[in-house]
Amino acid sequence: MELFFVNSALCPQRKSHSDAAEMVNQLLFGELLELLDAEKQWRKVRSRIDQYEGWVDGKMLSSWEGSEADYFSKIKRSSPVLEKSSTGSYIPFGAFIHPKMKEVAHIATKLPNVEQCLDVFLGAPYLWGGKSVLGVDCSGFTQVVMAFQGVQLKRDGYQQAEQGETIDFIEQCQTGDLAFFDNEEGKIIHVGVVKMEDDGPKIIHASGWVRKDALDHQGIYNADQKIYSHQLRIIKRNLPQAK
Numbered sequence: 219m220e221l222f223f224v225n226s227a228l229c230p231q232r233k234s235h236s237d238a239a240e241m242v243n244q245l246l247f248g249e250l251l252e253l254l255d256a257e258k259q260w261r262k263v264r265s266r267i268d269q270y271e272g273w274v275d276g277k278m279l280s281s282w283e284g285s286e287a288d289y290f291s292k293i294k295r296s297s298p299v300l301e302k303s304s305t306g307s308y309i310p311f312g313a314f315i316h317p318k319m320k321e322v323a324h325i326a327t328k329l330p331n332v333e334q335c336l337d338v339f340l341g342a343p344y345l346w347g348g349k350s351v352l353g354v355d356c357s358g359f360t361q362v363v364m365a366f367q368g369v370q371l372k373r374d375g376y377q378q379a380e381q382g383e384t385i386d387f388i389e390q391c392q393t394g395d396l397a398f399f400d401n402e403e404g405k406i407i408h409v410g411v412v413k414m415e416d417d418g419p420k421i422i423h424a425s426g427w428v429r430k431d432a433l434d435h436q437g438i439y440n441a442d443q444k445i446y447s448h449q450l451r452i453i454k455r456n457l458p459q460a461k
Contacts, residue, residue, distance in 0.1 A: 221250060221253070221281070222263065222282055223249065223251065223280055223289075223316055224247055224249045227247050227309055227313070228244055228246065229275075230245075230275075231244065231273065231347070232274070235257040235258070235262070236273075242347050243270050243347050243358075244350065244353075246349060247296075247310070248316040249267055249314055250266040250286065250289055250290070251263035251264065251279065252265075254271065259275060260273050261273065261276045268361070268370070268373045269372075293316065293317060294314070295312060295313065295365065296312065297311065297328070299351055310350035310352060312349065312362035313350075330366055331366075332411070332457070333393060335362075335363040336363065336413060339354065339359060340422070340430065342424070342428045343427050344425065350362075355424055356375060356409050356410065357373060357374050357375040359411075361373060364456060369456045369457065375406050375408060375409040376405070376406040378398070378409060379398045379406050379451070382454035382455050383454065384452060385453040388419060388450075392455070392457075392459070393413050394455075394456075394457045395454065396411060397409065397412055397450060397453050398450075398451045398454065399437060399438065399450055400449060409423070410422055418432065419433045419434070420433055423438070431447070434450075436449070
């Protein structure tokens with residue numbers, strides 16, 4: 219099995235081998251990938267983080283010759299919003315630091331908690347397939363935030379909804395729970411992170427940008443538009459019960 223890692227700050231993962239193809243995901247600096255196929259300069263890869271598959275430009279990859287276990291034992295996550303490496307790349311919040319990047323490895327010695335992660339992302343623009351503070355979609359946002367808490371989520375919202383413990387009542391929520399929302403056909407179409415505040419539960423989610431809205435048993439209430447923008451389907455907990 220041939221392994222590669224992402225050598226650029228952000229690497230688009232596309233639906234097919236073309237620059238014009240839809241970006242379905244974004245790979246972050248240092249992520250480890252398994253090669254599945256090749257077409258000219260394009261490489262079809264599977265992420266060893268969440269098993270997501272797609273096509274990337276081969277120029278954004280470097281070969282990894284060590285063992286997978288050795289790789290994951292040495293990598294760390296970045297915690298500042300942006301950190302500049304010696305190669306000139308600005309490493310985004312949430313990226314993996316490749317073992318060879320010793321000059322930036324120290325930045326992940328103290329990982330942020332849920333609330334700190336949410337604060338970092340607030341105001342970040344929405345980007346379909348995005349996974350960084352420079353642009354993020356709803357499930358990319360939840361995946362990165364939860365990764366800092368040691369929880370490995372799958373990439374898409376409907377997949378994430380299958381993980382964790384179900385919370386029956388919104389009154390039982392704690393900060394860090396994930397709320398999922400569906401459409402009229404019952405399909406999961408949106409996800410966000412619950413944040414408990416003195417005046418009631420809120421939802422931090424990527425919708426236009428990463429924003430904070432009120433959350434109740436019906437769904438997300440958008441105070442600007444005075445409407446419910448999303449219908450609540452289920453709440454899941456992946457973190458330990460708060461004491």
